[in-house]
Structures are given as structure tokens and as C-alpha cells.
Amino acid sequence: MNTSVMNVILERIKAYDRILLFRHIRLDGDCVGATKGLEGLLTLTYPQKDVRIADTQHSDYLAFLGPDEAAIPDGDFADALAIVIDVGSSNRISDQRYKMCREIIKIDHHIEREPYGHINWVEDSRSSACEMIAAFYETFRDELAIDSHTASCIYTGMVTDSGRFEYEGVKGDTLRLAGLMLDQGIDTERLYAQLYLRDFASLKFKAHIYDQMQVTENGVAYVHITREMQQRFGLTFESASAAISYLSDIRGVLCWLAFIDSDDGAIRVRLRSRFATINTIAEKYRGGGHACASGATVYSADEMCSLIRDADAHIKEYKETHEGWL
Numbered sequence: 356m357n358t359s360v361m362n363v364i365l366e367r368i369k370a371y372d373r374i375l376l377f378r379h380i381r382l383d384g385d386c387v388g389a390t391k392g393l394e395g396l397l398t399l400t401y402p403q404k405d406v407r408i409a410d411t412q413h414s415d416y417l418a419f420l421g422p423d424e425a426a427i428p429d430g431d432f433a434d435a436l437a438i439v440i441d442v443g444s445s446n447r448i449s450d451q452r453y454k455m456c457r458e459i460i461k462i463d464h465h466i467e468r469e470p471y472g473h474i475n476w477v478e479d480s481r482s483s484a485c486e487m488i489a490a491f492y493e494t495f496r497d498e499l500a501i502d503s504h505t506a507s508c509i510y511t512g513m514v515t516d517s518g519r520f521e522y523e524g525v526k527g528d529t530l531r532l533a534g535l536m537l538d539q540g541i542d543t544e545r546l547y548a549q550l551y552l553r554d555f556a557s558l559k560f561k562a563h564i565y566d567q568m569q570v571t572e573n574g575v576a577y578v579h580i581t582r583e584m585q586q587r588f589g590l591t592f593e594s595a596s597a598a599i600s601y602l603s604d605i606r607g608v609l610c611w612l613a614f615i616d617s618d619d620g621a622i623r624v625r626l627r628s629r630f631a632t633i634n635t636i637a638e639k640y641r642g643g644g645h646a647c648a649s650g651a652t653v654y655s656a657d658e659m660c661s662l663i664r665d666a667d668a669h670i671k672e673y674k675e676t677h678e679g680w681l
């Protein structure tokens with residue numbers, strides 16, 4: 356655990372009257388949980404400080420974590436400390452006015468490619484950014500205050516980014532820190548219901564995905580969620596993107612891909628894998644991310660086919676050189 360950088364961060368937090376928290380475009384449980392969680396810790400501990408989240412995006416399925424954030428006027432940035440959480444590359448920060456802040460801290464669990472902060476606390480072995488916020492709380496627990504709502508926010512990110520504690524990045528420390536959050540009194544039955552209950556229409560969409568999915572010769576599953584499909588099932592970009600998880604448990608398939616048409620004409624790609632790493636493929640197509648969970652963008656059917664071919668060749672090679680995959 357990197358306690359020296361945590362000490363520096365706490366020092367900087369104490370030095371500022373205004374702290375603005377930033378996160379990435381396309382909200383997920385981890386970036387919302389981590390920013391709302393850190394906001395909670397700091398507001399409870401330092402009620403005299405002005406702590407806010409600079410991001411007005413909305414997410415339906417995360418609305419239970421609290422109201423959307425209010426817009427922040429331009430004039431509030433210059434004397435603020437910016438803490439950017441869960442964003443590997445600066446172009447994905449949802450409010451680019453973070454640059455106007457006096458000092459920038461980056462807290463992230465993606466592979467370090469761009470240390471855009473004045474202080475960078477990056478641990479790519481962490482299963483979520485929320486795990487880092489929980490570790491920060493644990494390190495200074497004699498000094499920091501917490502309540503059950505704040506713990507619920509942090510726990511939500513730990514659960515969602517780790518696939519309910521299933522992914523490879525989950526270590527003993529993850530579960531110990533999750534336990535520390537649970538100790539604050541989280542209504543897990545309600546929390547899991549908020550996250551995982553599905554409505555009737557979305558299960559019909561799931562059935563359609565299973566009908567449409569294809570698998571390459573060497574074990575890459577993929578599906579293209581066209582605009583027509585999105586309209587037919589009344590999907591938001593967010594709900595269409597969820598289709599990636601439907602392809603995750605096919606025997607013999609080590610890599611799965613969802614291509615989602617977006618409004619700007621681009622085709623967003625979500626890449627996932629088991630055992631084999633696939634972020635090198637994402638990087639070839641304007642993307643990146645974690646070893647087994649990455650994102651990319653393509654602009655044509657040809658490029659889509661080319662990415663599928665690359666993934667297929669990659670998995671072929673993996674299967675030829677490794678044993679024990681399922």
C-alpha cells in the first residue's frame with residue numbers, strides 16, 4: 356500500500372478550502388461511487404470546506420446513490436484543488452475545466468499512461484478506484500469520518516468494477532476493505548436489488564442478443580448493437596452497452612466483443628477476455644484499458660471485421676501456447 360502518497364494527498368486536502376472532484380465520461384458505478392464516496396468522507400470530516408463533484412452527467416441505474424450534481428460556475432475553479440478519480444487518460448475527464456484548478460491530484464487504478472496530475476496515486480493492481488478510496492479511509496480512519504451512505508457509495512463501486520468480486524484483480528485486501536465498508540451498515544439487499552433487478556424489456560433484449568451473437572473459429576464471441584436494434588428495444592447507449600456482459604460465460608470463448616453504434620457515427624467497442632490479455636488490440640483501435648477489460652472505437656464495418664480478425668488471431672495464438680483455458 357502506498358501510504359506516502361496518501362499522506363501527501365491528505366496534506367493537500369487539508370491545505371485547500373475548496374476541493375472539486377472529477378470523473379470520466381460515460382458514468383459507471385466505480386467513478387460515481389468513488390467521487391460520491393470521497394465527497395462524503397471529506398464533507399463529514401471537514402464540514403467547513405467546499406467539496407463538490409464537477410460533472411452533470413446522469414445515470415438512471417446509479418440514481419439511488421444520490422441526486423445529480425449541480426453545475427459549477429467557471430469562477431469556482433481557480434483556487435480549487437482538483438481530485439480526478441478513475442480516469443486513465445485526461446481526454447476522458449468529463450469536465451475539462453479541471454485544468455483551471457490550482458493543483459491536480461490523480462487517483463486511478465488503470466495502467467499508468469498519462470500522469471496528468473501534479474500528484475499521481477495510481478495502483479493498477481486495485482480492482483476498483485473505490486477500493487483505493489476505501490484504502491484511503493482505512494489508512495486515516497482515526498481522522499476521517501464516514502457514514503453508511505458514504506460506505507454504500509464506495510461499496511457499490513467495489514462490487515460493480517470487480518464483477519461482484521469475481522474478476523482477477525480481487526485480492527484479500529479487496530474483501531477486507533469491502534468488509535470495512537459493510538461494517539458501517541449497508542443495506543446490501545436493497546443495494547443489490549438496485550443494481551441487478553432487470554425489467555421485462557431488457558430481458559427480451561438479452562434474448563435477442565443471444566439470438567444474434569456470433570462466434571469466430573478460435574473463440575471470439577461478438578455482437579453488433581445497431582441503431583435499428585437500439586430503437587426497436589428502446590435502449591439508451593448505456594443499456595445497449597450492458598450487452599457485453601451477456602457474452603461472458605460461453606465455454607471456449609476467451610474474448611468477447613460488443614460493437615455499439617453511437618450517435619456521432621462512431622462504433623464503440625467494448626472488449627472483454629478471460630485468461631488472455633486484450634488491451635493491445637484495443638490500443639490498435641483508438642482505445643485502451645485493462646488487460647481483460649478495454650474499450651476502443653471503430654468507424655466502419657471494415658474496421659469492425661479487422662478488429663474481430665485481430666482478436667481471433669490473438670486468441671488462436673493464446674490457445675496454441677497455453678493450457679488449462681476453459
Ligand code: AMP
Pocket residue numbers: 443444465624625626641642643644645648649650651652
Ligand atoms: P468499458 O467497456 O467502457 O467498461 O471500458 C473498459 C475499460 O477500458 C475501462 O476501465 C475504461 O477505462 C477503459 N477504456 C474504455 N475506452 C477507452 C479508451 N478509448 N481509451 C482508453 N481506455 C479506455
